[in-house]
Every structure is written in structure tokens, then in C-alpha cells.
Amino acid sequence: DGGITQSPKYLFRKEGQNVTLSCEQNLNHDAMYWYRQDPGQGLRLIYYSQIVNDFQKGDIAEGYSVSREKKESFPLTVTSAQKNPTAFYLCASSIQRGGQETQYFGPGTRLLVL
Amino acid sequence: AQSVTQLDSQVPVFEEAPVELRCNYSSSVSVYLFWYVQYPNQGLQLLLKYLSGSTLVKGINGFEAEFNKSQTSFHLRKPSVHISDTAEYFCAVSETDSWGKLQFGAGTQVVVTP
Numbered sequence: 001d002g003g004i005t006q007s008p009k010y011l012f013r014k015e016g017q018n019v020t021l022s023c024e025q026n027l028n029h030d031a032m033y034w035y036r037q038d039p040g041q042g043l044r045l046i047y048y049s050q051i052v053n054d055f056q057k058g059d060i061a062e063g064y065s066v067s068r069e070k071k072e073s074f075p076l077t078v079t080s081a082q083k084n085p086t087a088f089y090l091c092a093s094s095i096q097r098g099g100q101e102t103q104y105f106g107p108g109t110r111l112l113v114l
Numbered sequence: 115a116q117s118v119t120q121l122d123s124q125v126p127v128f129e130e131a132p133v134e135l136r137c138n139y140s141s142s143v144s145v146y147l148f149w150y151v152q153y154p155n156q157g158l159q160l161l162l163k164y165l166s167g168s169t170l171v172k173g174i175n176g177f178e179a180e181f182n183k184s185q186t187s188f189h190l191r192k193p194s195v196h197i198s199d200t201a202e203y204f205c206a207v208s209e210t211d212s213w214g215k216l217q218f219g220a221g222t223q224v225v226v227t228p
Contacts, residue, residue, distance in 0.1 A: 004157075031214065040123065042204060042218035043158075050213065058215075090157055099146045099208035100165050103216060105157035 003027065004106035006091050011111045013078065013085060021076045021109045023091030030096045032074040033103060036060060037088040046089075049074055050097045078111060086113050116141035116207045120219035127195055127226055135190040135222045137205030147188040148206040148216070149179055158204065164188065175199070200226045 004025045013019045025032065031050050035043040045058030049068040063082025068074055074093075078085045089109045094101040121136040139145060146165050150158040162173025169181040179190045188205060205219040 006157075040220055042118075042220045043216075044218075045215065048215075092158075094214060097213045099210050099212045099214050101214055102148075102160050102163065103214075105150075105159070107157045108155070110155070 004091060004093055004104060006089075006106040006109050008109060009107070011109055012114050013111060014114050016080045018077055018079050019111070021078070021089055021091075021111070023074045023076065023106060025072055025074075025091075025093045025104075025106075027093060027095075027104065028071070029093035029104070030071070031094045031101070032068070033092040033094075034058075034064070034066065034074070034076045035090045035092065037090060037108075043090065046076065085111055087111060116145060116209055116217045118205055118207050118217050118219035120203075120205055120222050122222050123220065124223045124225065127224065129197055129226055129228050130194050132191065132193050133195050133199075133224060135203050135205075135224070137188045137190065137219060139186050139188065139205075139207045139217075141186075141207065141209055144210040146208045146210060147179075147181060148208075149173065149177070149188070149190050150204045150206060151175075152202045152204065152221075154201075161190070161203075195224070195226050197226050197228065199224060 007022045033048045034046040047066040049055035065077045091106040092103040094103045119138045127133045148163045149161040164181045172178045202221045206216045
């Protein structure tokens, strides 16, 4: 089955700790995205990547970092600089960049702060 | 920059009744329009999208939406809902000259009761 997998489903972070959320896709998509979802606010873009070894900041990149060493993988690190990390994190991918392209979403990771 | 307004945060509806979810957008350029559905604790799934051509777009699960350029709207409708349609629905916009950034509305929670 082709699709996007995110792990873990739930993640707990202690104060001052960095945590990494995994996102893998086997759709052979070039573009990948990370969104943060908070209740009543819709989705906000954190980072996106159009090709391997290249990525750009989205609207709320502060306190987050990413890498894109492989086409199929786009991990997100929530650093200790992110003061309010509790949220639902969604990874998405699309065949290529372009406004007309459908973005396909993974099942999400819920991050909670202890 | 584009923005999206979903006029209703929650829509209660009885089973087999019709439902309409309202979405208005603002943009200085032409746009592509999307509706996504999110079931509890899951990722988003595309319902339908408007790229060009006919302003009436049919999607999955019996949903349809109509693009109205003069009113900058893209309302979603279903003539008869099922209990399984209980979910959150997101309207999203991308500008035609963009790299593919999606701007999401805040979402509309649809609750279908027997």
C-alpha cells in the first residue's frame, strides 16, 4: 500500500528536551510538508521541502528544524526553543510543487508536554 | 497573501438532512480551491478540488461544491448526510502562481445525529 506514515502516534516531551517526529512516504512524491494543528485554528505550515537536501520555512518555523536527506523521509525536530509545542502535527506530500497539486496527509502525531 | 474564512465553526445536522458548509476566501490573484475532511485523530483526506472549468465540482462521498468567483466563495454541500459524515471539514486555498502553499480555514465541525 502506498501512503504516508507518521510515528509515533503519541509523543511526550519533557521541558528542555528536543523530540523528533518521523514522516515517511512511499508515493515517490517530490514535495513534503509539515503542519501544526491547534483547536479552532486550522493547519499552519511549519516547513516544506520541494526536493532532497532543500527545505524552506513556512509561517511558524521558529522552534522547529527539519532535514531532507532522502526523498521518502522528512523528519521534524521540535526543539526546546518551541515554548508551546503541544499540538497535533501532520505531515503531507505532493507529487511536485505547484498550487494545483493535491497534498496527501499522514495520520498525524500528537505531541504532549509533561 | 490569501486568507480563508469558514463561517461556521460547528454545524449540527440530522441524519438524511442536507448540509452546507460555507467558505469564503480573499486573494489578489487567481486561486485553486480545496475541501478536506478530517475524522477524529486522523489525517486529512481530499474531498474535492477546483482548478478550472466547470464551477460545480463533485467529490467523494456524495459531496459537491460550487465556485463563485464574484462572491469569492466555495461552499460545500451534501443533499443527505449519514452518521459517518461526522467529522471536521477544512476549506483551503492556493494561489495559482504560488509554489503550492495551502492556506487553510479554521475548520467546520459537522455533527450528525439520528
